[in-house]
Amino acid sequence: MMMGGLLMSGLMLSEANLPTSAFALTSVFREYIDTFDGYSFKYPQNWIQVRGAGADIFFRDPIVLDENLSVEFSSPSSSKYKSLEDLGPPEEAGKKVLRQYLTEFMSTRLGVKRESNILTTSSRVADDGKLYYQVEVNIKSYANNNELAVMPQDRVARLEWDRRYLAVLGVENNRLYSLRLQTPEKVFLEEEKDLRRVMDSFRVEKI
Numbered sequence: 001m002m003m004g005g006l007l008m009s010g011l012m013l014s015e016a017n018l019p020t021s022a023f024a025l026t027s028v029f030r031e032y033i034d035t036f037d038g039y040s041f042k043y044p045q046n047w048i049q050v051r052g053a054g055a056d057i058f059f060r061d062p063i064v065l066d067e068n069l070s071v072e073f074s075s076p077s078s079s080k081y082k083s084l085e086d087l088g089p090p091e092e093a094g095k096k097v098l099r100q101y102l103t104e105f106m107s108t109r110l111g112v113k114r115e116s117n118i119l120t121t122s123s124r125v126a127d128d129g130k131l132y133y134q135v136e137v138n139i140k141s142y143a144n145n146n147e148l149a150v151m152p153q154d155r156v157a158r159l160e161w162d163r164r165y166l167a168v169l170g171v172e173n174n175r176l177y178s179l180r181l182q183t184p185e186k187v188f189l190e191e192e193k194d195l196r197r198v199m200d201s202f203r204v205e206k207i
Contacts, residue, residue: 029197032057038173039071042201044194066163067183069198076174084131084171094121094135097167101139111144113157128203133169138185164188166195172204
């Protein structure tokens with residue numbers, strides 16, 4: 001659906017050792033405005049920009065490295081979007097978003113299994129008068145501790161990571177824009193208010 005893909009793994013910090021409050025010091029937000037590509041959003045002021053991450057823009061929490069946001073958009077030369085209705089209703093858009101994530105997370109490792117669920121899909125008209133879709137999914141990754149074992153009882157699956165993925169979709173300039181947030185489920189409830197502020201701030205602009 002989107003141009004390219006972004007595999008937001010960030011496994012340098014184990015989710016088992018996450019701090020209890022990743023947003024404890026991030027009550028202040030900054031605004032990022034891209035007038036060239038036509039979008040803007042707000043983000044926690046202590047998040048840092050990571051260049052060369054594969055998206056048009058990518059920010060990461062410097063403490064919880066599995067927590068990040070990115071923006072991607074389609075190429076108008078390969079597909080011309082007139083409105084979000086081109087994707088169908090939010091429920092259909094949610095299925096497309098989930099397929100995109102699972103495609104990015106495909107692994108050639110033996111014994112790896114992904115479990116995924118669409119949690120919510122919704123639409124809203126923002127204060128700019130434009131329609132946006134919001135999609136939330138959960139993806140869990142399991143891996144066998146001994147994938148080469150002959151006997152099934154010797155292949156024990158363990159949870160590698162459990163994450164919430166939140167996407168906001170908008171259409172402008174014949175492009176489909178996607179703001180994508182990733183956060184470990186372990187800290188989602190504590191940080192939900194701030195994450196939703198980021199989601200609600202996303203806007204697409206005519207260029």
